[in-house]
Structure formats: structure tokens, C-alpha cells
Amino acid sequence: MAPDSLMPATGSIDVNGRSYRLPTRPTVVVCIDGSEPGYIERAVEAGRAPWFARVLREGTSIVADCVVPTFTNPNNLSIVTGQPPAVHGICGNYFLDPDTGKEVMMNDPRFLRVETLFPAFQRAGCRIAVVTAKDKLRGLLGKGLELAPGRACSFSSEKSDKASLAENGIENVNALVGMAVPDVYSAALSEFVFAAGVKLMERDRPPVMYLSTTDYIQHKHAPGTPVANDFYAMMDGYMGKLDAMGCTIVLTADHGMNAKHGSDGQPDVIYLQDLFDGWLGTGAARVILPITDPYVVHHGALGSFAVVYLPAGQPVEAMAAKLRAIPGIEAALPRAEACARYELPPDRLGDLVVVSTKHKVLGTSAARHDLSGLTEPLRSHGGVSEQKVPLICNRKLAGEHPGRRWRNFDAFDLALNLVV
Numbered sequence: 001m002a003p004d005s006l007m008p009a010t011g012s013i014d015v016n017g018r019s020y021r022l023p024t025r026p027t028v029v030v031c032i033d034g035s036e037p038g039y040i041e042r043a044v045e046a047g048r049a050p051w052f053a054r055v056l057r058e059g060t061s062i063v064a065d066c067v068v069p070t071f072t073n074p075n076n077l078s079i080v081t082g083q084p085p086a087v088h089g090i091c092g093n094y095f096l097d098p099d100t101g102k103e104v105m106m107n108d109p110r111f112l113r114v115e116t117l118f119p120a121f122q123r124a125g126c127r128i129a130v131v132t133a134k135d136k137l138r139g140l141l142g143k144g145l146e147l148a149p150g151r152a153c154s155f156s157s158e159k160s161d162k163a164s165l166a167e168n169g170i171e172n173v174n175a176l177v178g179m180a181v182p183d184v185y186s187a188a189l190s191e192f193v194f195a196a197g198v199k200l201m202e203r204d205r206p207p208v209m210y211l212s213t214t215d216y217i218q219h220k221h222a223p224g225t226p227v228a229n230d231f232y233a234m235m236d237g238y239m240g241k242l243d244a245m246g247c248t249i250v251l252t253a254d255h256g257m258n259a260k261h262g263s264d265g266q267p268d269v270i271y272l273q274d275l276f277d278g279w280l281g282t283g284a285a286r287v288i289l290p291i292t293d294p295y296v297v298h299h300g301a302l303g304s305f306a307v308v309y310l311p312a313g314q315p316v317e318a319m320a321a322k323l324r325a326i327p328g329i330e331a332a333l334p335r336a337e338a339c340a341r342y343e344l345p346p347d348r349l350g351d352l353v354v355v356s357t358k359h360k361v362l363g364t365s366a367a368r369h370d371l372s373g374l375t376e377p378l379r380s381h382g383g384v385s386e387q388k389v390p391l392i393c394n395r396k397l398a399g400e401h402p403g404r405r406w407r408n409f410d411a412f413d414l415a416l417n418l419v420v
Contacts, residue, residue, distance in 0.1 A: 007207055013120045018082045020117065021416045022124055023207045026247040028197065029411045031076055032235070033133070033190075034215025034381065036256030037063055037390050042224030043232035051240040052232070055394045060419060064391035064406035066255050068342040068355070069290050069305035070381045073106055075254035076137055076212055078409040080116040084343035089113035090140065091344050092290025096309065098347060103288060107136045109143040113345075117412055118152070118208065119144035127206040128152035131196045133189045133214035135159045141210065145169075153200070157192035158184055176203070187231050189214050194238035201245050209247075218257045220376045243394055250415040252408040253389035260302065260361045261377040268378075270328050270356060272306055273364035279322070284311045287364045288350060291382050301369060302361040304383030307350035316351050323352070328360035330383060358385035395419035 012021045032039075043049040044056060055061070066075045067084050069092055077090040085091040090106055097104050118128045122145060130141050135156040142154035147169030155163040160173040161181045174180060177196045182188035190213035197211045221228040242249055262268045276285035291303030310319060316334045323332035331338075331354070338353035339346045356362050361380050363369050389408050398420045 013124050015117050015120045016081050016083045016114050027415045028209045028247045028249045030251040031212040032253050033213045034218030034257045035253035038223035043229045046229050048229045048233040049236040051236045060393040060397040062391040062406045063388055064408050065387050066389045066408045070255035070386040072254050079411050081114055082409050086343045086345055089345050091348050094290050094292035095348055096288050109139045112140055112143055121208045126208045129200045129206040129209040130154040131193050132156045132212040133193050157189045187217050198238055198241045219379050248415050249394045250411045251392045252411045255381045256386035257379050257381050258358050260380045265377040268360050269363045271363045271366050302363050303380050304356040306354045306362040308352040309350040328357050330357045331355040355383045393419050
């Protein structure tokens with residue numbers, strides 16, 4: 001089949017209250033996990049990223065807002081649904097399931113309340129390719145897709161050797177990419193995503209591709225450092241290859257990243273469970289950290305956003321006021337106020353939502369956090385201070401958009417509706 005015949009007929013689709021033109025050229029949206037503004041610019045300034053340099057000069061470069069909490073799952077699902085968590089329901093990596101009363105990972109597709117863009121594009125005739133670094137996202141991103149050769153594939157770097165036609169719509173991934181399964185705590189986990197994207201574009205030319213990386217490098221290395229520049233130089237090479245194949249490419253991020261440590265290099269933590277145990281008695285309140293996932297070595301499950309479940313009858317505003325008096329707490333909001341401010345689903349939050357300031361993180365109890373894996377001073381995310389992210393396209397923005405608040409979940413709108 002000739003590559004051009006894989007493009008769908010002209011037209012548009014409507015998904016979650018937004019309209020998208022069908023792609024006229026292959027469209028690649030990339031979520032660079034943890035990529036605060038500055039990483040790309042510092043790599044360009046160092047002469048390490050010529051493709052990015054050209055895009056910043058000749059394409060579109062916007063600073064956008066991601067969704068709060070500034071964590072991986074809520075933002076990836078916002079990007080692929082075009083809506084905030086209040087609509088799609090994924091408000092953390094981890095939450096207290098009200099149906100069971102248990103703390104669970106929010107990576108089961110049943111937690112997703114709306115359709116992603118991908119099944120709608122598939123019904124319109126688009127072949128779909130979704131590649132993630134970590135497997136925790138694969139089920140959510142692939143929900144509703146008919147995974148089969150010639151239709152769609154969805155797989156992760158982490159479990160690339162387990163990919164099958166039945167589960168992923170593709171097999172023999174490692175042979176295709178020419179890489180073994182990378183270590184989950186490595187830059188190679190993200191490089192595999194880019195290498196797979198290039199190979200799939202060369203072989204299948206899918207009209208819609210989504211690539212999502214891991215923030216292992218960003219947790220350990222600030223913008224402009226040698227390791228960070230090496231990472232973005234690697235990415236630059238793969239993006240150049242996709243560009244040369246005629247793709248429209250939009251890059252954004254799920255969240256930024258900030259230093260979260262004191263002058264001694266140790267994590268600067270407010271342990272909320274210890275506070276509430278002292279105030280209300282041991283175990284009376286329950287603190288949930290939505291940053292929690294299976295990959296805590298590089299952040300120790302310490303982020304800047306937490307939810308608190310209070311005992312029945314406990315005055316919520318009084319507890320919020322008590323928290324707000326603590327240095328390092330940026331916001332402590334009752335559920336309804338937090339949902340309105342941060343566009344969150346009320347049935348999946350506690351009584352209180354707590355956000356720390358730029359260089360502070362929130363924990364449960366000091367005894368419950370294993371920080372032995374933190375080999376560098378902590379960098380993390382989750383709060384409002386990590387909300388600014390890049391929104392970059394290799395094509396020019398058409399027209400003026402004065403006063404628009406750009407969001408990372410405008411990525412597909414930008415790629416398909418707003419650039420020339």
C-alpha cells in the first residue's frame with residue numbers, strides 16, 4: 001500500500017466537545033515527561049539541538065499550562081482527551097478508590113470516564129500508534145482501540161519484549177526497533193520510545209502517533225546540565241527524522257520540575273500524616289499522595305500535591321486554616337473549592353487538597369518514605385509551581401489568538417486545526 005493511501009478522507013471528528021480536522025499528513029504528538037521550559041532552550045544555546053533551534057525560530061513555541069496535580073497520569077490523559085481531569089476522571093497516579101476504600105494505582109482503564117481521541121480517529125480511518133516509556137499508562141491510552149496490525153498498536157518500552165498481536169497489535173518490537181528492553185531507570189527507556197516512533201513511521205506511516213516518555217533524567221538533572229543536554233540532543237535527532245518524513249510534530253509536557261531540597265541537599269519535606277496524627281490522633285486522618293507509582297526510586301513518592309481524608313465531623317475549614325499557617329504550604333482547600341480551582345472530579349478527592357510551595361514537597365510519615373534511592377538532591381513536581389510547560393510545533397501558528405490560555409491538552413488542536 002502506498003504511504004499516501006494510508007491517510008483518511010478529509011473531514012473532522014468531534015470528541016469530548018472539541019472538533020479536530022482529520023490529518024492531511026502524519027501527526028505526532030509527544031509528551032516529554034517532566035520537561036519544564038528551559039530544557040530545550042538550554043540545549044539549543046549549547047549547540048546540541050539544531051532541530052529544536054530551527055523549530056523555535058521558524059515554527060511555534062508557546063508556554064502553556066498543564067493540569068494540577070502536575071503528575072503523569074492526569075496530564076497524559078488530558079492531552080489525549082482534550083479535557084481536564086474533571087471530565088476524564090484521572091486525577092492522580094494513585095488514589096483512594098471510594099468503591100473499595102483501598103489505595104490503588106489509577107492505571108486501570110475502568111477509571112477513565114470518557115473516550116480518548118484515538119478510537120474516534122480510528123473509526124474515521126486513521127491507523128494509530130501509541131508508544132509509552134512506562135507500562136502504567138498503556139492501558140489507559142489504548143482504551144477503546146482495536147489493536148491489530150494495520151489498525152492500531154499500543155506498547156511500552158518497559159515491556160516491549162512482551163508485546164503481542166492480541167494485547168498490543170504488534171509483536172517482535174525489539175527486533176523492529178533494534179534495541180533490547182531498557183532499564184526502567186535510564187534515559188534509554190525514553191530513547192526507545194523515539195526510536196520506535198521513527199521505525200513505525202518508516203514502516204507504517206500512521207496518520208496519528210502519540211509518544212510519551214519518562215522523567216527519569218529531569219528528576220535528576222536540571223536544564224542546561226551536561227546529562228540533560230545529552231538527553232535533548234538525543235531527542236533532537238529523532239525529531240529531525242520524523243520531520244524529514246513530513247510529519248507535523250507537537251511537543252508538550254505533562255508537568256515541569258523544580259528543586260525540592262534545602263541547602264544541605266536533603267529533601268525539604270512537610271510530613272502531613274505525622275502532622276495530622278499529632279493533631280487528631282494516630283490514623284484518624286488519612287493522607288494520600290497521588291504522585292505514588294511503582295517507580296519511586298527517583299522521587300521517593302515525594303511531590304507537591306496531597307489529599308487528606310478527615311474523620312467524620314471534623315471541621316474541614318479549621319484544618320485547612322491550620323495547614324495554611326505552616327510555612328511551605330501554598331494552598332489548603334476544601335474539596336469543592338479545590339475542584340473548582342484545579343478542574344478536578346470531586347468524588348475522587350479527599351476532604352482537603354494540599355499544595356506545597358515551589359521548593360517544598362509533601363510526604364505522609366517520615367518513617368514511610370524510603371529515600372535511599374535519591375542519589376542526587378531531590379527534584380520533583382505536583383504543585384502549581386510546575387504548571388508551566390512547553391507547547392511547540394514544527395509548523396507556524398495560523399492567525400492570532402490574543403488572550404487565549406494555552407493548555408498542554410491543546411496539543412492535538414494545535415497540530416490539526418491551528419497550524420499551516
